[in-house]
Amino acid sequence: MRKRLPVECPSCGQALRAARLRCPACTTAVEGEFALPLLARLNDEDQLFVQHLVTCSGSLKDLASLYGVSYPTVRNRLDGLIARIKELETGNTNAPREEDRP
Amino acid sequence: MTANLTMPQRSLWIWLFNPFHYVAGGAALAAGLPIVIIASLNGAFSRSHFDGVLDFHAGLLTPLWFYAAEGLVNWLVMGALLYAAGRVISSSRFRAIDVFGTQALARTPTLAMPLLAMLPGFQEQTARFLAMDRTFHMADMAAFAMAILGIVLMVIWMVLLMYRAFSVSCNVTGGKAIGVFIAALFVGEGLSKALIAVLLVYTKGL
Numbered sequence: 001m002r003k004r005l006p007v008e009c010p011s012c013g014q015a016l017r018a019a020r021l022r023c024p025a026c027t028t029a030v031e032g033e034f035a036l037p038l039l040a041r042l043n044d045e046d047q048l049f050v051q052h053l054v055t056c057s058g059s060l061k062d063l064a065s066l067y068g069v070s071y072p073t074v075r076n077r078l079d080g081l082i083a084r085i086k087e088l089e090t091g092n093t094n095a096p097r098e099e100d101r102p
Numbered sequence: 103m104t105a106n107l108t109m110p111q112r113s114l115w116i117w118l119f120n121p122f123h124y125v126a127g128g129a130a131l132a133a134g135l136p137i138v139i140i141a142s143l144n145g146a147f148s149r150s151h152f153d154g155v156l157d158f159h160a161g162l163l164t165p166l167w168f169y170a171a172e173g174l175v176n177w178l179v180m181g182a183l184l185y186a187a188g189r190v191i192s193s194s195r196f197r198a199i200d201v202f203g204t205q206a207l208a209r210t211p212t213l214a215m216p217l218l219a220m221l222p223g224f225q226e227q228t229a230r231f232l233a234m235d236r237t238f239h240m241a242d243m244a245a246f247a248m249a250i251l252g253i254v255l256m257v258i259w260m261v262l263l264m265y266r267a268f269s270v271s272c273n274v275t276g277g278k279a280i281g282v283f284i285a286a287l288f289v290g291e292g293l294s295k296a297l298i299a300v301l302l303v304y305t306k307g308l
Contacts, residue, residue, distance in 0.1 A: 070126035072200045076273045079194045 007041045015041065015091070038088050046081055053078070119262060122270040125207065126200045134206025135177075137213060142173030144216035148225070153298050155180050155290040156257060158215050160228045168305055172298055173209075179294045180264065181205045183286040188272030191282055196272050204267030211256040211263070218256075224249040261287070 009016055018034040039050060056062040064074045116123055122130065143166065145151055151161045152172045181202040188196060218224070223245020230237060265283050269275055274282075 068124070070122060070124055070130075070200075070270070072126045072196065072204075072270050072273070073123050075194065075196070076270065079273055 130203030148219035194273035208263035
C-alpha cells in the first residue's frame, strides 16, 4: 500500500517539516529540521499533473490528449497550479530563516 | 481555479452542459461552424430568421445566403465581444480560437429551433397572428405553444452553453464573469441586430 506524505499538521494546519531521515540500507539516521521541498507540499493530483507536464515536455496540447480533455481545461488547471505554487512560495519567504532565530 | 482532470467517467451531463471540458479550439470550430450554418439555412424551410444573438423570429423570405450570413454575424459578434471581455477581466493567457470555437459549438441547440418552427400548427397559427386573424384553432394553438416552449428551452440551453464556453476558454468564473457575460449578451444583441439590418437593406437594394 502506497503511503501519502503528510504535509500539513493535522492539529493546527501548519506546514510540517522533516525532523528525522533514515537510510534503509545502513540504518544511519540524520536528525534536524528540514523544510519539505515545495513540490512535495502539493497534493497528489497536482504532483501527478506536474509529473505529466514534464514527461510531455511541457506541451499542453500533449497533456490535454493524455488527460482526454480540452486545451483550455489543461491551461486553466495549470493556472490554478501556478497560483498554488506562488502561495507556497510566499509562505516560504515569510517564514523565519535559520540565521534569524534567537 | 483548478479544473478537475481526473473524471472517473465521461458524464453525459458534462457533455450536455459543458462539452468544452473535452472539446475546444479547432475541433470545436470544425464542429460548431457547420452547425451555425446548417441551423441558419434550416430557417429557410420555416421562413424563420436568427435575427440577433438570442433572437429567432418568423420573417421575410430572403435569399439563402442571407440566412447563413445571419448565423455567421451572430457567432462572430459574440465571439469578438467575449474575446475582448476576456482580455479585460481574465488573468490567464487564452487563445482566440478557443473563444470562437467554443462559441460556435455553443450554438448547437439552434439546430432544433427551425425544426420546431416547421410544425404544421405553428406555421398556421403564426400566419393567423401576422394577419391579425382572431379565429381560434385549439390544435394549432397547442402546437404553437409547445413549439414556443421548446424554442425557449433551446435558447436557455444555448445561453448556458455560451456562458460555459466563455468561462472555460477565458478561465473566468464568479459574479464578475456572469456580469460581463450578461453585458456582452445585451451589447451583442444590439450589435448583431444592427448589422443584420444593414445586411437586409443591402439585400433589398440588390
